[in-house]
Amino acid sequence: MRADAQRNYDKIVAAAAEVFTERGMDAPLDEIATRAEVGPGTLYRHFATREDLIDAVVKSWMAQIDSAATEAVESDLPTREVLQKWFNTYVARISRNRGGPSKFATAMGKPDSPIYSKCEVLRLANDRVLTRLRDKGALRADVDALEVCRLVGGVAVVADQAELGPDDVSSMLGIVIEGLLRE
Amino acid sequence: MRADAQRNYDKIVAAAAEVFTERGMDAPLDEIATRAEVGPGTLYRHFATREDLIDAVVKSWMAQIDSAATEAVESDLPTREVLQKWFNTYVARISRNRGGPSKFATAMGKPDSPIYSKCEVLRLANDRVLTRLRDKGALRADVDALEVCRLVGGVAVVADQAELGPDDVSSMLGIVIEGLLRE
DNA sequence: ACCTGAACACCGTTCAAGT
DNA sequence: ACCTGAACACCGTTCAAGT
Numbered sequence: 457m458r459a460d461a462q463r464n465y466d467k468i469v470a471a472a473a474e475v476f477t478e479r480g481m482d483a484p485l486d487e488i489a490t491r492a493e494v495g496p497g498t499l500y501r502h503f504a505t506r507e508d509l510i511d512a513v514v515k516s517w518m519a520q521i522d523s524a525a526t527e528a529v530e531s532d533l534p535t536r537e538v539l540q541k542w543f544n545t546y547v548a549r550i551s552r553n554r555g556g557p558s559k560f561a562t563a564m565g566k567p568d569s570p571i572y573s574k575c576e577v578l579r580l581a582n583d584r585v586l587t588r589l590r591d592k593g594a595l596r597a598d599v600d601a602l603e604v605c606r607l608v609g610g611v612a613v614v615a616d617q618a619e620l621g622p623d624d625v626s627s628m629l630g631i632v633i634e635g636l637l638r639e
Numbered sequence: 640m641r642a643d644a645q646r647n648y649d650k651i652v653a654a655a656a657e658v659f660t661e662r663g664m665d666a667p668l669d670e671i672a673t674r675a676e677v678g679p680g681t682l683y684r685h686f687a688t689r690e691d692l693i694d695a696v697v698k699s700w701m702a703q704i705d706s707a708a709t710e711a712v713e714s715d716l717p718t719r720e721v722l723q724k725w726f727n728t729y730v731a732r733i734s735r736n737r738g739g740p741s742k743f744a745t746a747m748g749k750p751d752s753p754i755y756s757k758c759e760v761l762r763l764a765n766d767r768v769l770t771r772l773r774d775k776g777a778l779r780a781d782v783d784a785l786e787v788c789r790l791v792g793g794v795a796v797v798a799d800q801a802e803l804g805p806d807d808v809s810s811m812l813g814i815v816i817e818g819l820l821r822e
Numbered sequence: 823a824c825c826t827g828a829a830c831a832c833c834g835t836t837c838a839a840g841t
Numbered sequence: 842a843c844c845t846g847a848a849c850a851c852c853g854t855t856c857a858a859g860t
Contacts, residue, residue: 496826498826501824643843
């Protein structure tokens with residue numbers, strides 16, 4: 457990649473991160489281009505779709521997800537509390553920008569989505585946590601990570617769209633958690 | 640309301656029901672006006688926002704919701720099965736049009752939404768079913784109907800956006816149901 | 823190879839002119 | 842009182858002309 461192209465690419469991603477934070481992930485691409493000081497055509501050259509741009513922006517979130525999952529795996533707190541903390545963190549991360557949860561929910565399990573690799577990271581992180589708890593005999597045997605991603609993702613989407621606070625999120629997650637525990 | 644206004648109102652609602660079914664609830668209002676054979680201004684005169692139009696279209700769905708709730712209340716099947724059937728019906732009804740679940744999820748619990756009265760119908764239907772099962776001692780005591788509307792609504796949103804089939808919906812609902820049962 | 827920005831398309835929304 | 846449709850605004854997307 458030519459030096460000026462690389463520079464523009466970086467400026468676009470930085471501008472997108474800002475604009476997504478201020479106005480949500482459905483913000484006008486126009487404003488991103490303007491703030492990055494490039495023409496709209498340049499944005500399209502680097503990112504054919506909005507999802508390709510989202511993929512670049514959320515790349516930096518994934519390390520945080522992974523370290524939260526590791527913390528959950530290594531925790532020796534009661535299962536309920538481990539899951540409360542993990543799911544709350546998970547929801548907070550994917551809800552960082554308005555409109556974000558919906559993007560992940562739509563792409564989850566769709567291999568041809570531009571953000572599929574990020575959905576895979578989310579699924580694998582969940583899988584690590586769930587597998588560990590299942591090995592301890594704390595979870596129902598038939599719990600699938602993709603399914604949990606979707607369900608917890610659904611909580612995130614609803615909370616995002618209805619502008620719910622952390623308490624509402626926690627209590628919805630509480631029901632999901634009870635549904636996952638071995639009875 | 641003048642006779643011609645009433646006629647246009649009815650034509651718009653009928654056209655909207657068709658277009659929403661074919662192209663989802665985010666379909667262009669333009670196409671609805673065209674199909675109803677009215678100008679765009681006439682559509683706006685009757686329905687100031689898209690949500691006002693949605694409210695008129697879903698009005699006819701509510702009797703079906705209520706009768707499904709009544710059936711659930713009167714059923715003497717095991718709690719798990721009653722809830723599976725009820726939630727599956729609930730999700731199916733609010734998912735009748737693409738993009739529909741998201742509209743309800745956004746409006747649920749927002750008194751100033753144009754479709755708030757319909758959200759209330761959904762909440763009360765859920766409340767009837769949940770209260771009945773709680774009275775039988777089958778449910779956890781702290782389960783709130785609004786919360787369940789949101790959670791099950793979240794399942795519907797995810798299923799709608801990720802284009803999931805009935806099996807995926809049922810298994811997600813299965814987790815929610817386990818989380819609601821008294822343990 | 824990459825960038826620019828004018829141009830087009832689409833769609834929501836308004837409003838002056840009509841009946 | 843109600844309707845029409847032209848007009849405007851906004852935003853996504855493309856592409857001819859440039860460097």
